[in-house]
Amino acid sequence: MAYTCPKPKDAIEPMNLSFRQLQTFREVMRTGSISEASRALGRTQPAVSAMIAGLERELRYPLFLREHGRLTPRPEAYYFLEEAEAVLERLAQSARIMDEIGKLDHGRLRIACHPAASGFFMPRVLARFLDGRPGVEAALMMRSSAVVEDLVASQEYDIGLAETPGARGAIRTEDFALPCLLAIPRASPLAARDRIGPADLDGHPLATLFDAHHTWRATRAAFEQAGARLNRRFVLQTFLPALELVAAGLCCTLCDRITAASHAGDRVVFRPFDPAIVSSVSILTPAHRPPSLLARAFGIHLRDALQQIAAS
Template identity: 30%
Template sequence: MELRQLTYFLAAAETENFIRAAELCSVAQSNLSRQIAALEAELKTVLFRRVNRRVTLTPAGREFAVHARAALERLQQGQQFVSKLEAGEGGLVRLGCVQPLSTTFLPQILARFAGSYPAVKLQVRIGRTDELLRLVESGELDFALVFNPGTRSELLVVEELFRQSLQLVVSDRHPFCQLDPASLALKQVLNEPLVLLDESSRLRRIVERVLAQRGFVVEPVFEVNSVEVLKELVRQGAGVSIMPPISMRASQGQDGLALLPITDLAEEFIFALVYRNFGATPLAARELINTFVSQATRHNLD
């Protein structure tokens, strides 16, 4: 299917006359007719009823016209967006991000995007998954990076970025670091003082659920509402924590933290990108969404 075929088809649909449509498109009428016939052959359906010199859309043709107009409008918007970027103009992208990704996965991609599109303004809101889902649904955010959304809302599209299991976070001076990595079990972990996010965190609720399924009760020594505070407490030896590895990527091996696998904790949880299912997503936001999806596909984040 070619762009010119869509253009010819829509011109004929508008004028209901192949000769007039050819004049509008500055092509020979025979060429326009051939291209529309080729389009019908590709779609395996008749788009026009031909009566003498007049043509009218069939039911299939009317339905296809809706999608063809939308496709051309989207293409025109894309051309305008690129032209604005080249002219030094840009749009505004409002995105949300959960804390575990805010200091690891997010900054490197935003920096790369800003380098490619310096005229695009970025507004970033760090929050919890439930809050960010509400903000995307209401249109206050263009999209968000969230943890294990589990949403079935018809208002939202959920694109999985990657999956990770939970691991143990300890100070790099902790005795667990000397153990065989394949020998650390959950029962041993729970003999240590726990540092966890507070109960408003989706990650905390998941940790509680996973442990309850194994007959354990969560009794943290510290409850905090900040991933960075959690890291610092663990770094200082105040306790251990259970987190997805992506939360620690920027810290591991650099500032006194270590990640250790837990042999009997194999479940994987989703990090996803969510945006509205209805209404037009701004083109600058769409470009950044594509950047996140392509980077998540390209790199093995496990």
């Protein structure tokens, strides 16, 4: 038989106060009578009287002196009124906040993003989403794709955008296969072509990403298959600086579409490349907790922006 520790003699039984009791008490204190409070609350006088009596039973002492059919607040009633108003205001504030959350006007977003999208694309997408939502706070963390994956897998970040990872139980992915574009100096004769392949770039200086990146391996394979010479002049970590080199007329580069969409200069033009070299990115979300309404809405907004890039 389980042993139950005896309750100390001076232990206080927990109170079971309700929102309606506090609301009724405040109205009685404000109006000064049961009849006026009942009219203000839209309830019968017996119902209001019973509510006050029940409140006093929970508190274990009277709040009013009852004489000749009138209620006179005791000193304890004025003290309790301050507490009741504080509780009711906190509940009202919570109700307002929850209503704003339901309307996506309040809350927090934690976003992790790989470098290609962090400079321009993701801030623009986030700015459009937050327009008209001053109560939403957002944290935007730029990290490598591998770190973005870990941040989302930790279940602490609401959403991530990164190069498509391998299968992982702690994250969900929504993948987008985006064919790269060839960035060309506007002054180059190649800019007059509608589509460009390895033979057109035979011996032409190129900027590529590092050896381990899949776009470099795919580019090298495409040139080898076409029998074209690959002149790798620049090796970079991301495509964004490559576009500055292209704008200076120093090279061409196969560029992911997110970086291409972020470029604002007029000295670079973009053309499709054949064979297609795909840069796959994914929206990452935590697998072990449901998304907030706000995170879900932002995920849809981000998906729409990526689909627009894919279709452009």
